[in-house]
Amino acid sequence: MDNKIKIAVNGGIGFGAKLNSKQLMTISKYMDEEDELELTTFQQLYIEILEDDKDEVIKEFESVGLKCYPVGNYVKSLRTCNFCKGEEREGMPVAKEINRRIAGKPVPFTLKVAYTGCIIGCGEPMLSDIGVMKYKDHYNLYVGGKAKGKDAEVGSLLRENLTPEELYDIVEKIIAVYAEKGKKRETFHKFLKRIGKEQLIS
Template sequence: MEKMIKIAVNGGIGFGAKLTARQLVTLAKYLGENGELELTTFQQLYIEIPEGKKDEVIKEFEEVGLSCYPVGNYVKSLRTCNFCKGEIEEGMPVAIELNKRIAGQPVPFTLKPAYTGCPVGCGEPLVNDIGVMKVNDHYNLYIGGKSKGADAKAGTLFRERLNPDELYESVENLLGIYGSLGKKREPFHKFLKRIGIDEVSRLVQEKTS
């Protein structure tokens, strides 16, 4: 029996978490009679595909506009709001670029980034590991949010009034530090508590200089 592997898919970064009929039909080809799609809380679907046909299947998915990501200890695709006020006003190009730079990057433990195009915060940036909030023409960066458990908490404002390039660099540097100093299977919020946000800030600044 052919070995199956699990991958994550979604419709990419756009106006809400949506799939087209063509995308659904393409996914259904690989479900079989009793197959299931697992819907995650992070705007992704998990689907099992034949390991030997991985590249072929991913190419087919991408041809219908699906984005594909690895499952496990990687940076998840960017959770977003619905961009209700429009592509440019709420910074969709920045969200797309940030996702392209970080999604699928290996990290010590699954990391969830989130983005919202205005202070209403529909993308829930304050309760995810890394959160980005667009405020007017700038971006505020939050880190260390936790959405689950009795110790759930909002993230800490880490950097504010960033332009897009400063945002990309700050997030990439954060992930680099977490990747090099984080312990195996150490969640990001625990890593921040162990290292200290002030020290992480110093290390990010050092990388930026």
């Protein structure tokens, strides 16, 4: 029997989590009438494709501007706000660069990273494992948010007034520490409680 695998797809980082009709038509080419797309809470669609077709499908998806990511214990693609105040003012290039550096990296358990272009915080960075909030010309970094469960928690500030380069370095470092020292299937929230915030970047 032909093996199927699940991949995550979205339209990349832009003004809102949108897909155009060409992208939708391209996705539907690889679906039978009874197939379903799963809409996740994380601005991704899950689609099942034949494992043997994976490279070809991803190439075609990317040719129409879709972004493809693995499903499972990886860093999710960056969740963002809608950048309503403009691309530059709200740091869209910085969000794209963060996503380029981290999305799809293997980690002990699915890791959610969110970005928001101003302190109104529509991207909900405080409820994500790692959250970035642009404030004036700099970036504040939060860790330890947990949106789910009775023990849901708001993240706390780890560093503030970061430049883009400082932000990239520290986010990559946190993910590397979690990938290295986290136990198998240990959530980032639990990991952080176990090792303590400052150990993340010591």
